[in-house]
Amino acid sequence: MFLHSFKYSFKSLIRNKTLLFWSLLFTILLGTCFKIAFSGITESTENLTVIKVAVLYEAENPPFEELMTTLSSGEDKLLEIKEATGEQALEMLGDGELAAIIDVGSEGKISLRTSSSSAVSSSNIQISIVQNIIEQYNAKAAILEQIGREDPLALPAAVQAVAEDVSGLFTEEKLSDGNMDVYIQYFFNLIAMSIIMSISFGTTVALGIQGNLSPLAARRCISPTRKSVSALGGLCAAIVSGFLISCVNILFVRFVLDVDLGKRLPMYFVTAFAGTVMAVCIGYVIGSAGNLSENSKDAIATMFSTLGGFLSGLMILDMRMIIAEKAPIIHMINPLSIMFDSFYSLSMYDDWSRYIRSIVSMLIISALCFAAGSIMTRRQKYASL
Amino acid sequence: MQAFKTYFKIAGKHMFSIIAYVAISLFIMTMQSSIGTDYAETRLRIAVRDLDGSAASSRLVEYIDENHKIKEVDFEDGDMLFDNLYYRQVQYIITVNEGFSEGLAAGKTEGLFTVSKIDDSFAAQLFESQLQSIVTSAEALTAAGTDPESAVQRAVEAALEGIEVESVAEQTPDSQKSYVYFTLFGYTSVAILVVAIGIVLAVMLDSKVVHRTFASSYSPTRYIVSVFAASGVLAAATWLLLMGVTAVKTDGVLFTASTTPKALVNSILYLIISTEIAVLVAFVSKSVMTAHIAGNVIGMGMAFLCGVFVPMDLLGDKVLAFSRFLPAFWYEYANDMIFSMGDVPYSSVKFAQCLAMEGLFIVLLFSAILLVSRSKQSNKEV
Numbered sequence: 001m002f003l004h005s006f007k008y009s010f011k012s013l014i015r016n017k018t019l020l021f022w023s024l025l026f027t028i029l030l031g032t033c034f035k036i037a038f039s040g041i042t043e044s045t046e047n048l049t050v051i052k053v054a055v056l057y058e059a060e061n062p063p064f065e066e067l068m069t070t071l072s073s074g075e076d077k078l079l080e081i082k083e084a085t086g087e088q089a090l091e092m093l094g095d096g097e098l099a100a101i102i103d104v105g106s107e108g109k110i111s112l113r114t115s116s117s118s119a120v121s122s123s124n125i126q127i128s129i130v131q132n133i134i135e136q137y138n139a140k141a142a143i144l145e146q147i148g149r150e151d152p153l154a155l156p157a158a159v160q161a162v163a164e165d166v167s168g169l170f171t172e173e174k175l176s177d178g179n180m181d182v183y184i185q186y187f188f189n190l191i192a193m194s195i196i197m198s199i200s201f202g203t204t205v206a207l208g209i210q211g212n213l214s215p216l217a218a219r220r221c222i223s224p225t226r227k228s229v230s231a232l233g234g235l236c237a238a239i240v241s242g243f244l245i246s247c248v249n250i251l252f253v254r255f256v257l258d259v260d261l262g263k264r265l266p267m268y269f270v271t272a273f274a275g276t277v278m279a280v281c282i283g284y285v286i287g288s289a290g291n292l293s294e295n296s297k298d299a300i301a302t303m304f305s306t307l308g309g310f311l312s313g314l315m316i317l318d319m320r321m322i323i324a325e326k327a328p329i330i331h332m333i334n335p336l337s338i339m340f341d342s343f344y345s346l347s348m349y350d351d352w353s354r355y356i357r358s359i360v361s362m363l364i365i366s367a368l369c370f371a372a373g374s375i376m377t378r379r380q381k382y383a384s385l
Numbered sequence: 386m387q388a389f390k391t392y393f394k395i396a397g398k399h400m401f402s403i404i405a406y407v408a409i410s411l412f413i414m415t416m417q418s419s420i421g422t423d424y425a426e427t428r429l430r431i432a433v434r435d436l437d438g439s440a441a442s443s444r445l446v447e448y449i450d451e452n453h454k455i456k457e458v459d460f461e462d463g464d465m466l467f468d469n470l471y472y473r474q475v476q477y478i479i480t481v482n483e484g485f486s487e488g489l490a491a492g493k494t495e496g497l498f499t500v501s502k503i504d505d506s507f508a509a510q511l512f513e514s515q516l517q518s519i520v521t522s523a524e525a526l527t528a529a530g531t532d533p534e535s536a537v538q539r540a541v542e543a544a545l546e547g548i549e550v551e552s553v554a555e556q557t558p559d560s561q562k563s564y565v566y567f568t569l570f571g572y573t574s575v576a577i578l579v580v581a582i583g584i585v586l587a588v589m590l591d592s593k594v595v596h597r598t599f600a601s602s603y604s605p606t607r608y609i610v611s612v613f614a615a616s617g618v619l620a621a622a623t624w625l626l627l628m629g630v631t632a633v634k635t636d637g638v639l640f641t642a643s644t645t646p647k648a649l650v651n652s653i654l655y656l657i658i659s660t661e662i663a664v665l666v667a668f669v670s671k672s673v674m675t676a677h678i679a680g681n682v683i684g685m686g687m688a689f690l691c692g693v694f695v696p697m698d699l700l701g702d703k704v705l706a707f708s709r710f711l712p713a714f715w716y717e718y719a720n721d722m723i724f725s726m727g728d729v730p731y732s733s734v735k736f737a738q739c740l741a742m743e744g745l746f747i748v749l750l751f752s753a754i755l756l757v758s759r760s761k762q763s764n765k766e767v
Binding site: 018019022023025026029030033034036037038039094095110111112113114127128129131132133134135136138139140142143144146147150151154155157158159160161162164166168169170171172173174175176180182197200203293294295296298299300301302303306307310314315316317318319320321348349351354 | 403412417472500501513514515517518520551584670682694
């Protein structure tokens with residue numbers, strides 16, 4: 001009887017074409033949006049690019065001119081200096097063609113004009129760098145001036161020290177060989193979100209065995225099949241359906257969108273399986289609780305997944321870390337955070353302990369939800385159907 | 386009128402779900418606005434460990450603290466350290482190695498620091514160049530006979546001498562507060578309306594209900610118009626709620642800022658677009674769950690591509706060229722101009738162009754709804 005229930009539940013689930021279509025389309029469309037939006041964003045937010053500036057000299061300053069020439073020449077040049085008069089430079093600044101105007105005044109005074117009006121403007125990064133260049137130049141000039149004033153004989157040694165290369169100052173210690181691109185998190189969250197959508201399959205199964213909520217369930221209730229067998233068959237079918245969709249989504253993200261998910265791709269499917277079991281069991285609890293209509297239970301399920309996605313950083317990256325710090329319990333029990341964590345640990349860590357912890361957490365949540373759902377639906381009797 | 390009334394009876398029956406979803410959207414909105422958007426923050430978050438413990442190294446750590454934000458982390462917990470770096474909670478991890486002071490005095494600067502960083506990041510390059518400058522200056526001073534502690538002290542003092550930076554852009558900080566809310570409206574309006582309208586229309590567009598209605602004297606056109614009108618009222622209520630929250634959360638700036646009228650007009654046009662998207666999604670999806678998934682795809686897709694979650698000036702030119710075909714792009718573009726937040730200065734012609742484009746999307750979406758409803762009627766589904 002279990003196999004019978006499994007077979008027909010599976011058929012029924014995969015024939016729900018609208019849900020199937022949107023579940024697949026969610027990852028495909030949103031993943032494509034992410035891919036388009038985030039291609040090259042790391043360069044514009046984190047990596048250095050050539051900075052366009054205009055330098056306006058009120059008085060001659062040969063050392064600074066030399067510095068500007070050095071920084072604006074060669075293949076790895078940091079600055080691109082635009083030739084312009086004062087008015088032209090201001091106009092270019094207003095149009096966003098320049099990051100800043102460097103004013104070299106009399107008595108060596110150097111100041112900066114910017115048009116960055118936005119706290120989120122990428123040009124702020126560039127302005128900081130230009131500002132830093134000038135401050136460093138001023139600092140070194142001031143130090144040499146002080147030494148020249150205090151002990152002129154020591155000046156040659158000081159000048160030599162300033163000219164010396166200090167590139168060996170830093171020894172780098174790599175913490176991980178994983179993909180450090182912060183925007184890959186969006187894809188982890190997207191896969192987790194596509195897995196959690198199996199919640200709707202769990203809800204459908206629960207609604208299908210409650211006689212007071214749908215005519216199909218009413219017919220099932222009066223059949224001789226035990227409710228537990230019917231539910232178990234339905235849940236297994238839901239898990240298989242959800243897992244298949246998740247697998248397609250993972251393969252799409254990895255091979256079609258060409259997102260680097262690390263070297264342990266097969267383990268993503270293990271997470272997808274455990275995650276689908278968890279999602280279906282959560283859906284089973286939501287579907288079993290109370291006498292709310294199908295639409296209301298669907299709405300609760302959607303709220304659950306939306307909120308979970310938000311708290312796990314689907315919409316804003318920092319959110320995950322903020323929740324982990326400020327509300328660690330929510331972070332620990334949020335199914336999407338748990339799934340995200342397993343993908344993250346697979347991608348970043350060689351060590352398995354964190355991954356195993358995530359899988360165990362998913363299985364515990366699944367067991368608790370299954371038990372709660374079973375308790376709520378068992379031995380329900382209806383006076384009239 | 387009967388269909389109109391029924392619409393709200395159904396909405397009332399599902400009020401719990403609608404309110405809960407609105408509450409979640411408001412929570413998301415409030416949380417995001419409180420986080421702010423500090424993509425380009427220039428004070429870096431640095432994790433520092435001083436193994437040298439000398440006066441010179443302590444002064445250097447003080448300098449880092451004065452110039453940046455030092456974040457306390459457990460250097461013994463490798464996982465936590467990496468998590469902090471990966472999530473950019475710290476942008477640079479540095480250990481001042483033992484022997485820093487002696488190395489400086491002896492002119493041996495190799496390996497003074499052990500660091501972990503995001504390779505090629507501006508933060509790493511900026512911070513390293515600052516430290517290099519301090520060490521170079523301190524080296525010059527020690528070469529001239531100054532002791533390491535005083536050398537670092539004087540190098541730090543010289544480095545802290547800032548320069549004059551003048552911003553030529555006009556900007557009122559108060560308006561920034563409401564900017565965040567208006568920007569997020571680009572996502573929340575779609576997200577709320579797709580679910581709220583989807584819940585009601587899932588019942589009203591159920592084929593059995595529609596067949597029974599159309600079998601009565603109630604004309605299909607009146608039915609559709611009533612559904613539209615009621616959806617419009619629901620959308621207007623949502624708009625009032627979101628604007629009310631914006632007014633409260635921005636301490637009433639909404640009532641006084643000169644940018645408000647333009648921002649409100651822009652948001653009303655976008656509200657109409659969101660309502661049409663919600664109705665269209667309800668027509669093509671058959672349940673709340675599918676409406677939700679579709680709403681998420683459309684709402685979040687547009688939000689990511691059109692500058693709601695990621696500022697428009699960080700998106701590439703190709704992305705923006707594509708985004709022009711989405712209504713949220715014109716809404717966000719107009720917003721950026723109104724609040725002087727993007728790279729493009731405000732121009733009344735460009736603003737009018739944005740509104741015209743939103744108007745065009747309103748017409749297109751309305752046509753799409755009519756087309757879908759006609760095709761459903763002809764297929765006898767509706």
